[in-house]
Amino acid sequence: MAEMNRVFTMETVPLKFGWGALDEIGHDLAALGLRRVLLLTDPGVAAAGHAERVAERARTCGVEVVVWDGVRSEPTDASWREAIAFAREGAWDGFIGLGGGSAIDTAKAVNLYTTHPADLMAYINRPLGDGRPVPGPLKPLVAIPTTAGTGSETTSVAVLDLLERKVKTGVSHRHLRPRLAVVDPQTTLTLPPAVTASCGLDVLCHALESYTSLPYDRRPAPADPAQRPAYVGANPVSDLWAAEAIRLGARWLARAYHEPGDREARTRLMLAATYAGMGFGNAGVHLPHAMSYPIAGLVRGFRPRGWPGEGPLVPHGISVALGTPASFRHLGPHAPERTREALRHLGGDAGAVAPEEAGAALAEWMTALLRELELPNGLAEVGYTAADIPALVEGTLAQQRLLVNAPVAVDAALLEAVFRDSLRLW
Template identity: 55%
Template sequence: MTPDQPEQVFTYAAPALKFGRGASREIGYDVRGWGARRALLVTDPGVAAAGHAAGVAESLATYGIEVVTYDAAHVEPTDASLIEAVDFARGAGTFDAVVAVGGGSSIDTAKAVALLTTNPGELMDYVNAPVGKARAPERPVLPLAAVPTTTGTGSESTTICVMDVLALKVKTGISHPALRPRLAVVDPALSATQPAGVLAASGMDILCHALESYTARWFGSYDAKAPEQRVPYCGANPISDLWSERALGLLATAFRPAVRAARGEDPGDGAQAAADDMALAATFAGLGFGNAGVHIPHACAYPVAGRVRDFRPADYPDAEPMVPHGMAVSLTAPAAFRFTFPAAPDRHLRAARLLDPAAAGDGADVLPAAIAALMRDIGSPNGLAAVGYDGRDVDDLVAGALQQQRLLATAPRDVTADDLAAVVGDSMELW
């Protein structure tokens, strides 16, 4: 390796995967195979009420594993909610494994528990710089099995734990390979019960995962790195491309019918197939972006979610104001991909036609138009103004996005504050 040599190595990692209807009922067999005798099950009140967590707990108990349940995971975790979960786990004795049942919020909460019940220090020691100290784990974290009940976050595949830091009104996270779950158990029978609003928001997270990783900076465009310098997000590469392309193809045929079915409308033939394909698309996109990375829409989404004032989305159980993560990511996506188009026109056009085979044209607006059409059809808010922002918020949202340098570094073009201001300003209304 020489200082001016381009990178020639990319990395790929993924959890063990079990996929299919009924897979969650087998998890006791899998966790017992790790030698676990006592497990902490992490879930949220809504998932617990739906009975999904109880089914997983029953499977664990069937294989002789003592289960302690924490059912207070916060939807869209905060630093305070993660600390509460860690304190509960620390006070509940010693565990051999953690099992998360729920959306990305429950899985990310479980990651924090797995880390901080085995390693010294406090939460902010491990949070990404510059918000936290970016401390690396010194000891092995508890093995984690993740059972997603929503289709979208990809947390069951990734090395990231995301949270809102309340005092700073910023969304950030912890990023380290040790946080990747050991096992992802994807059971479409669980995610098929999502309300329409949750499905629409989490499905847009799938879409943005696939699009951002597919259009991310190519791994070979970075300077060469020593092994210890490589990070989980290595840029677009031949393997992540396969996952992203397949996810986009599934979304093209499954997303609209799945949302119609969740609304109680006639989705046409194949409602169950659409639900299964959404779960598969989420899995594929997670396996792609968990290695390639994401960029501008996710960087912008953190302050959009973290600075929310009064918006309350449909079909989410918490009464407090929130912009769900997948919704927050999607709101700046059309403008973001219009900005990144010059860096890789062919990739943007191919992505547009995977998402909408009828997409015509060869300019920067083709992919944004395909995204906006999908958002309109599934009932997404029409831009940032629809969730409570206006032109007076642009500078504040840009400042929050600029704190996400780990993500912005993955963008295929260099991104300045003025560029982000243009993206945010153009995202106030999408159609």
């Protein structure tokens, strides 16, 4: 019998948080010894004036910031290559990712592939890519989130769509983690309600999945410490971050959605995103996130109401949320006490629920929230039918980096049942 793991790791980034934190960015860049920096963002964030605000503050401290605003929502292998090609034309002391997870993940990729050049698939997670370890440290990366969602400012993961294969995947390595996170809730005031809902649901799902992931001491010990993955499983430290993120997200997400100008709601939701990133960035996520990759990658004609931009798209938070109720309905019996505790953190009446029924109760709680946030009623409303389930199952099985975090072994039969239950939620 394999020896079980007895060690967990906890890593995160130095963090600056609060209203107006962005105004100190010049000092922060100079303190890192940076003099010429490439800032990567998307057109919407640039149009809101955030990029120019960063560049102006940097100039006052003798730091030159060059802005590249070509990041696309839900990055692809093509958009990563475009950003990397631009970055290779200049010489940079470091990088800034300004925006949602798309911008921060793109900045992580640019930092990786310009510091340690290789074919794009070299570092992509197996089995879709080669899964080559990152050879060594990267240049300083400062992450500035403008959404309360991905928590990418604290994590060691960068995600992208592989266009030809119609699936999401990514790169995962501790060297990708930013050197500094500057989190200013004021930047989220301009978010449309639909974006607030999608990003906030990503927060809740991060926290719920990391809290219920397979614990670190129920996993085989690595052959050598260098092989210990970034996602080590639920552990006493990640549990603290995840539990608080669940409580904050459950209390403040709907309020931020209905009252976009509410400063307290924006601040609390931004805290939830940061806490959740600290939790799942070490413990890991599992089934809902693994399902979300093919849900987003195989989309045909759907475009969410109130979402900026053009073209078919299932935003990341929505693609995760649509699989969450059925996931916990099926996984709950395999982690009954943890699932009941997660329900209690959400504010559900966990004391009235038997442990084996906690998954169904959590699914009911999440479904009610999805209805309040006016999400599509299941996968059928984003264009999927029962005929698509085999392809969705295949795409999910490719996400073994995430599936191994589930509290029970995930096979095709389980996935088929979960996808079938996700076609309609109410």
